Amino acid sequence: MRITPKRLQKGDTIGIISPSSPPNLDNLKKALPFIEELGLNIKMGKSVEAKRGHLAGDDDARLADLHEMFEDPNIAGIICAGGGYGAARYTDRIDFAMIKENPKVFWGYSDITFLHTAIGQYADLVTFHGPMLASDVGKDEFHERSGRMFGQLFGPFELHYTEEVAPLETLVGGQAEGELVGGNLSLIRSSIGTKFELDTKGKILLIEDIDEEPYQVDEMLNHLKMARKFEEVAGIVIGDFKNADPKKPERSLSLDEVFADYFKDLKVPVVKGFKIGHCEPHFSVPLGAKARLDGDARTLTVLPGVE
Known part of the structure; x- marks a missing residue:
């Protein structure tokens, strides 16, 4: 059984970090009122x-932010900008023992998939695959249902x-039960052959991606x-594959x-067809939580990600 972090409460402080690329700061600023409306305070990484080029500062600084937010007893959760x-550039230097001793909400997706996998397998912590602040929450098209999914952090419900x-x-x-794991297909593939290779045995595997043509998805699934x-x-949950249309349809599956x-x-x-990604x-989900996929009824049930 993985560790489930404590639920958030109004008045808690969450840390905001950029583990990967520089976020759009205008969108990030627009997203902050949403966090405040949840009753949460904010500490910026x-x-x-x-x-630093395509990175949000150098690797040491981004790793230090991740470590500091987990170590700080005044931080109740971490949300990625x-x-x-x-993110994978420093994953081999993460202090997983420290994270396991300081379990807390960790929320993001896309490139954050590499961190989800590593933290899940080496710190035994349930983490959350959900929309990020600058990438999603701060945009005009951010959906009300997406916003409501943050509610799972404040109380344990299926x-x-x-x-x-x-x-x-x-x-x-058919039906299957097991831990829900995975996330972005590109990042799952990039873990293969490393110490952070995703373990799928007995698991329900979630895959999603963006800007990948069918032949590229084919190559990754073949890998x-x-x-x-x-x-x-145990089962496969196929999430959203945005912008997956082939540039040359006549030469593509x-x-x-x-x-x-x-x-x-x-x-x-x-x-397939889940609005996850x-x-x-x-639709945000806790990774590492027990789930049940029913292929006949076309439903996915996931147990609570917080305690």
Whole structure:
């Protein structure tokens, strides 16, 4: 059983960090009132406004922010300002023992997937795959349902995803239970061959991505297949794949054909169409929490991510 962090309460302080690329500071500023409306106070990481090329400051500074926010007893949770690229550059230097001793809410997605996987496997902590401040909350198209998903941080309740959110399609029926793991497909693939390689045995695997054409999704799924990540998986949750249309349709499989090639013959439930990922609304989920995927009823149930 993974550690579930303590629930947030009004009056708590959350740390905001930029583990990867520099966030859009205008969007970040627009997002802060949302956090304040949740009744939370804010502490900014030192590297949030830093820039070093495509990174939010150097690796040492971003790592120091992550460590400081987990170590600080006055910080109840951590929310990432944005993704991009760069979290994996310092993951091998994270103090996972310290994080395990100071469990708290950790929230983000996209490039943050690498941190979710590492923290989950080495600190045994449930973390949250959800919209980030500059990347999502501070934009005009931020959906009310996406905002409501932050409510799961304030009390332990089950999440039930049904077709009330968006239409779903079953590729393989049946039911499965297991820890929900995964996130961004590109980052899952990039973990293969490292000490942070995602363990999918007996797990329900979530995949999502953005700006990847069908042939690129094909290549990444083939890499996971060759790495035997589908052999003992309990089930597959296919989230949103935004901007996945091929530039040359006449020379490309469709994304649906790619998914069918890899998943239709699996003996475990596979359901696609979940609004999880680079989309609005964005249904947030606790990674590492126990989940149940029902391919026949087309539902996903996830146990609480906080205590």
